[in-house]
Amino acid sequence: MDLRRIDLNLLVAFDMLMTERSVTRAAQRLSVGQSAMSSTLGRLRKLFDDPIMTRDGRTLVATPLAESLAEPVRDLLVDIENVLALRNEFDPFTAEQTFSIIANDYLIMTFLQPLIARLSTEAPGIRLRIFPTGDDFADQLRRHQVDLLLIPQEAFEEHAEFHHHVLFQDRYVVAVDKDHPDVADEITLEQFSELPYLAASSGHLRSLSEMQLDFLGVRRNTEITAGFGTAPFLLKGTRLITLVHERLARKVHEAAGIRLLEPPIARLQPITEIMAWTNRTDAVAGHRWLRRMLIDLADEYDGDPAHSGI
Structure with missing residues (x-):
């Protein structure tokens, strides 16, 4: 031929x-x-x-x-x-490009929002299309329907098949109404198991926290199930308790009227957020710039002492 x-x-x-x-x-x-x-x-x-x-x-x-x-x-x-x-130069200030990302509400609120704010001044021609995490997120990335996937490593068994980079870890904390009548400065495992519980979910996917609690055999008196992005805002004026990612909890605790407590579960593991991409975009200058922006943002956050400890 x-x-x-x-x-x-x-x-x-x-x-x-x-x-x-x-x-x-x-x-x-x-x-x-x-x-x-x-x-x-x-x-x-x-x-x-x-x-x-x-x-x-x-x-x-x-x-x-x-x-x-x-x-x-x-x-x-x-x-x-x-x-x-290899010879492609990328100037973020003058570039006109759209990047597609899969990320859940938690990551949009706590991690991507600062990126969006930064883009308006540092890269005004850059656009983001952010899609929710569906059941087929791996296939969407594999089929190049999106450029970047942000997801907990623990929820992505196939991550080793792709280029990936660890961004940060986030632990779980217990959230309660700031005036909760039954919980003082600490919560016991018995209280955690008996008080009405709000189970967080991610769309149709069970949350990693719920899977961990099941694995550890921790009983819950589940009365409500809601998305983890809205869960902290449902506690005010109730006896409900819930587990929430610390980054999200610290961002919304004043607006939501909640207090944060150490979980009474010793073996509860943090989540490890990663970004994953394919070989198709690995060497492309614009994509490398975006990934570097996300890595820098993660490093800045992890270096802030205000985000450690209850």
Whole structure:
């Protein structure tokens, strides 16, 4: 095959079709019309002398040849992007670029909010698209639907498959109404087990704190289940108690009218927040700049003595 006759854009389209398994979604991702993408699929079929995608009911199914080409083509595109990125200069003050990130409410409130504030002066042309953590977060990253994943390492068993960096650790504290009638300066394990309990969750995912408490055999009198971003604000005027990340608790304790206490559970482990990305963006200057911004923010926070101890 004469490489001079090959349009590299065909391989980009092939990669997107294999990622999305849909002509419509691939067209949307590449910002082209559906008819143009259908035409491109026809060119791919001619190039490889293979149907590439066949219809099975309402879905498109890749042929065996297409499946065998998917990984080599993706690796090839990554290598090309990395070669081009070697001479790519990135000036955050003048750059116009959008980055997509998966992060939960806790990270948005405690970690990304300072980044957003900093971008307005240091990188006014940078835009962030932040998506919630769904059940398919690993696949979204693997399929390059997002640029960066921020998540507890303990909730991401496959993190070793990706480039990743530890940002910070955060421990759990007990939160109660500041005028709680039954809890003074300390809370006992017996009180923790008997008082009405608010279980925090992350969408459809069980929180790491709840999984730890189950593993440790700690009983709870669960009366309410709510997202951990809103949990601290539901305690005021109640006898409820809850476990909350210390960073979030310290940020909202005055507004929420709550007190923070040491957990009466000795073996309760902190979470380790990491960021993960793929080889596709590893050497790209703009992405390296964003990751460095996040690392610097994490270092600044960990160096602040106001965020240690109850």
